[in-house]
Amino acid sequence: MVGERRLLDGLDPEQRTAVLAPRGPVCVLAGAGTGKTRTITRRIAALVHQGHVAPGQVLAVTFTARAAAELRTRLRDLGVGGVQARTFHAAALRQLRYFWPRVVGDAPWQLLERKPTLVAQAAHRLGVDTERETLRDLIAEIEWAKGTLVTPGDYPRAAARRTPPVAAELTARVYDGYERLKNEARLLDFDDLLLHTAAALEEHQEVAGEFRDRYRCFVVDEYQDVTPLQQRVLDAWLGDRDDLTVVGDANQTIYSFAGASPRWLLGFSRRYQGSTVVRLERDYRSTPQVVALANGLIDRAKERPAGSRLRLVGQRQDGPEPTYGEYDDEPAEARAVARRIRELVESGTAPSEIAVLYRINAQSEAYEQALSEVGVAYQVRGGERFFARQEVRQAVRALRAAAGEEDPGRDPGGRPDADLPARVRVVLAPLGLTAEAPPGQAARERWESLRALADLAVELARAVPEADLRRFCADLDMRAEAQFPPTVQGVTLASLHAAKGLEWDAVFLVGLVDGTLPIQHAEGDDAAIEEERRLLYVGVTRARDRLWLSWSLAKVEGGRRYRRRSRFLHGVIPDGHPVSLASRTRRREEGNAVGTAPRPTCRVCGRALVGASEVKLTRCADCPSDVDQDLLERLRRWRAERATSLRVPAFVVLSDATLLAVAEQRPSDRAGLVAIPGIGATKLDSYGADLLAVVREKTQLNG
Incomplete structure (x- = not known):
C-alpha cells in the first residue's frame, strides 16, 4: 500500500481537496487536462488507506473499456489492486450473470451478437427499407430510446421533441418488432443488461441487499455522459446511500444524440445536500496558447448552464501559437497537412504523438492518401482492432x-x-x-x-x-x-468523437467548414449546434504543444469555392491574422470578377452568403435568428405526419434548414414560398398549400 503522504505528492490544492474529501457525496468538476484520473484513483486509494472501505468494496465505472483498464492499471500501481473498475455494461453483465438464477430462474439468456440482423428482420416484416443508411438510423433511434427509458409505445411522443431520421410511427413499429424477436430468441442487447440489472435490484430486496453488502463505495468517471438508463442503474446500486464520487465536465458533453445529459452532474449538489464540490481548472496538458483558444471557443457558447463554466488556466510554459490554414480544396489541404506532419517527424516528433482529427470518418481518405504519398505511417482509429x-x-x-x-x-x-x-x-x-x-x-x-x-x-x-x-x-x-491496445508508431487518424479521452503533442483539426462542423443536420437546433461547438472544444484540448486548424473552400480540385470556414472560428481567429486578411481579399476579388453573378447577401449584416444553408436562411449562420419557435414546432409536427403517411424519412419532405427558413421568413403566398431555396415547383405543388396553412394559422393566433 502506498503511504498517505505519497498519495498527496504532486497534487495541487484542489486535487488534494478532492482526494481528502470525507466519505460521502463528492462531485469533481474537472476540465480537460486537469488530472482527473490521477485525482480519482488517489481518492480511491486514500479511502482504502484510511480504512473507510476495502478495495473489493469499491466499484468504479466509466464509459470505455480502455478507460476502465487505465483505472485498474493506475490503482494497481498505487497498491489497490482489488478495486472493480469496469464499464457500465461490463459491470451489469457480471452482476446479471450472478443473480440471474434467483431473479429469472432458467438458463441465462445470451448476448445478441448482431443487432443489425435482427433490426433488419423486424423492418423487413413491416416492408420497411433495409438499406444500410436506413438500418443504421433505425438502430441509433432504438438505442436512443432504450437509453432514455422510452418504450416502443412512448417513442412517437418522445420523438416529437426532436427530428428523427425515420418517421416516428415507423420507427416505433420496428422497435417493437425488434424487441419481440429478441425476446423470442432469448437474447439480450447491451441496453438490456442495464435494464435487467436495475430491475433485479429494484424488485428483489434480497438481491439488492447482497449487492449492497458487497459494494459500499461508487465512483463514476465522465459523469456528464450518463444516460437516464445508466443513472437508473446507478440509483439502484446506491439505494438510500450516498457514498458516491462523480467526475465530469459539462463542456465536454458530446453524446446528447445517444441520450447523454449533464443534468445529473450539474444538479449533484442539489440532490446531495452537503456534498463536497471541487473544481479542477489548472490545465497541465496544454500550452497557454492552446488553453487560450479553448477558452475563447467555449466562452462564445450561446447557452452554458450554471455550474458548467470551468475556465482552464494553463500551467505549462509558453508554446507556439495555433496555426490556421485556408486552402482552395480538400486535396490541397490534405497535402499541406501531410507535408507539415513529415516536417514534424523529421524534426524529432514521434508519429504516435501526432493526430489528424475530423468530424466524420469519410474525411480520412484524403489524409490516408496524402500521408502515404509523403511516406508517413498512420493508423485509423476505429479500424481493425x-x-x-x-x-x-x-x-x-x-x-x-x-x-x-x-x-x-x-x-x-x-x-x-x-x-x-x-x-x-x-x-x-x-x-x-x-x-x-x-x-x-x-x-x-x-x-x-x-x-x-x-x-x-x-x-x-x-x-x-x-x-x-x-x-x-x-x-x-x-x-x-x-480493447486497450499499445501505442503503435504511426500518425493517428480519428474522428473527434473517437479522440475523446486521448491526447497528442501535435493535433491537426481539419475540414473546419460550416456544413461539416457544425454538421449540416444540426442546423435549426441551437442545442445541436452548441454540441458541435463542444466537439471542436474537445478536439482543441487534445493538443499538448502544437495545434493546426484548417479548412478548404472547395471539396474537389478545381471545384467551386463556395464553402466558408466554421462559424466557431469567428472571433477566435484575430481579425488581423493573415488568414483572415487573405480570406477577405479573396471574397472581394471573386465579387469583382467579370461575369460573376452577384452573390446573395445576409439580410442582417449585409455580408455575402456562403453555402446552401445560409442562402436558404438569407442570413449568415452566426447572425441572430428571428425564428418563431412555436411556428417551427408546428412545421416539424406537420412534416413528421407527412413523412409517416408517405413512409419516407422526414428530411425527404423538407430539410431542417428549409423548415427553419419558413419559420423565419413566414411567407404569406406561393411567391414567398418559392423564393426560399429548397422549395421548387414539385415541393410547391406537393406541400405549398399545407405550409401556407400552417403559417397562416400561427399568424392568426398571434394577431
Missing part, C-alpha cells in the same frame, strides 16, 4: 507457447534469469521483430505491431519487476478483452 490483427494473434500464440515451455528463471534462448523484455524480443525475432524497421508498407506495419508488443513488455517490467512470460501473456489477455 490491434489484437485482432493477424500478426498480433500469431505473436501472442508464440508467446503463450514459449511461456508454457520454458523453465522458471530461464528464457527461450537458454539464458537464466533474463529480463522480460529480452525474452519477448527473442520470441518475436523469428516473426519479424528486427532492430531496424524494414522497407515496404506491409512489412513496416507488421514490424510496428511487433515492436508495440515488445514495448508493452518493457512497460510491464517497470511496473512489476518480477513479471515473467506467463504474467505478460495474462496482461495481454486483459488488454485484448478491455
Whole structure:
C-alpha cells in the first residue's frame, strides 16, 4: 500500500481537496487536462488507506473499456489492486450473470451478437427499407430510446421533441418488432443488461441487499455522459446511500444524440445536500496558447448552464501559437497537412504523438492518401482492432507457447534469469521483430505491431519487476478483452468523437467548414449546434504543444469555392491574422470578377452568403435568428405526419434548414414560398398549400 503522504505528492490544492474529501457525496468538476484520473484513483486509494472501505468494496465505472483498464492499471500501481473498475455494461453483465438464477430462474439468456440482423428482420416484416443508411438510423433511434427509458409505445411522443431520421410511427413499429424477436430468441442487447440489472435490484430486496453488502463505495468517471438508463442503474446500486464520487465536465458533453445529459452532474449538489464540490481548472496538458483558444471557443457558447463554466488556466510554459490554414480544396489541404506532419517527424516528433482529427470518418481518405504519398505511417482509429490483427494473434500464440515451455528463471534462448523484455524480443525475432524497421508498407506495419508488443513488455517490467512470460501473456489477455491496445508508431487518424479521452503533442483539426462542423443536420437546433461547438472544444484540448486548424473552400480540385470556414472560428481567429486578411481579399476579388453573378447577401449584416444553408436562411449562420419557435414546432409536427403517411424519412419532405427558413421568413403566398431555396415547383405543388396553412394559422393566433 502506498503511504498517505505519497498519495498527496504532486497534487495541487484542489486535487488534494478532492482526494481528502470525507466519505460521502463528492462531485469533481474537472476540465480537460486537469488530472482527473490521477485525482480519482488517489481518492480511491486514500479511502482504502484510511480504512473507510476495502478495495473489493469499491466499484468504479466509466464509459470505455480502455478507460476502465487505465483505472485498474493506475490503482494497481498505487497498491489497490482489488478495486472493480469496469464499464457500465461490463459491470451489469457480471452482476446479471450472478443473480440471474434467483431473479429469472432458467438458463441465462445470451448476448445478441448482431443487432443489425435482427433490426433488419423486424423492418423487413413491416416492408420497411433495409438499406444500410436506413438500418443504421433505425438502430441509433432504438438505442436512443432504450437509453432514455422510452418504450416502443412512448417513442412517437418522445420523438416529437426532436427530428428523427425515420418517421416516428415507423420507427416505433420496428422497435417493437425488434424487441419481440429478441425476446423470442432469448437474447439480450447491451441496453438490456442495464435494464435487467436495475430491475433485479429494484424488485428483489434480497438481491439488492447482497449487492449492497458487497459494494459500499461508487465512483463514476465522465459523469456528464450518463444516460437516464445508466443513472437508473446507478440509483439502484446506491439505494438510500450516498457514498458516491462523480467526475465530469459539462463542456465536454458530446453524446446528447445517444441520450447523454449533464443534468445529473450539474444538479449533484442539489440532490446531495452537503456534498463536497471541487473544481479542477489548472490545465497541465496544454500550452497557454492552446488553453487560450479553448477558452475563447467555449466562452462564445450561446447557452452554458450554471455550474458548467470551468475556465482552464494553463500551467505549462509558453508554446507556439495555433496555426490556421485556408486552402482552395480538400486535396490541397490534405497535402499541406501531410507535408507539415513529415516536417514534424523529421524534426524529432514521434508519429504516435501526432493526430489528424475530423468530424466524420469519410474525411480520412484524403489524409490516408496524402500521408502515404509523403511516406508517413498512420493508423485509423476505429479500424481493425490491434489484437485482432493477424500478426498480433500469431505473436501472442508464440508467446503463450514459449511461456508454457520454458523453465522458471530461464528464457527461450537458454539464458537464466533474463529480463522480460529480452525474452519477448527473442520470441518475436523469428516473426519479424528486427532492430531496424524494414522497407515496404506491409512489412513496416507488421514490424510496428511487433515492436508495440515488445514495448508493452518493457512497460510491464517497470511496473512489476518480477513479471515473467506467463504474467505478460495474462496482461495481454486483459488488454485484448478491455480493447486497450499499445501505442503503435504511426500518425493517428480519428474522428473527434473517437479522440475523446486521448491526447497528442501535435493535433491537426481539419475540414473546419460550416456544413461539416457544425454538421449540416444540426442546423435549426441551437442545442445541436452548441454540441458541435463542444466537439471542436474537445478536439482543441487534445493538443499538448502544437495545434493546426484548417479548412478548404472547395471539396474537389478545381471545384467551386463556395464553402466558408466554421462559424466557431469567428472571433477566435484575430481579425488581423493573415488568414483572415487573405480570406477577405479573396471574397472581394471573386465579387469583382467579370461575369460573376452577384452573390446573395445576409439580410442582417449585409455580408455575402456562403453555402446552401445560409442562402436558404438569407442570413449568415452566426447572425441572430428571428425564428418563431412555436411556428417551427408546428412545421416539424406537420412534416413528421407527412413523412409517416408517405413512409419516407422526414428530411425527404423538407430539410431542417428549409423548415427553419419558413419559420423565419413566414411567407404569406406561393411567391414567398418559392423564393426560399429548397422549395421548387414539385415541393410547391406537393406541400405549398399545407405550409401556407400552417403559417397562416400561427399568424392568426398571434394577431
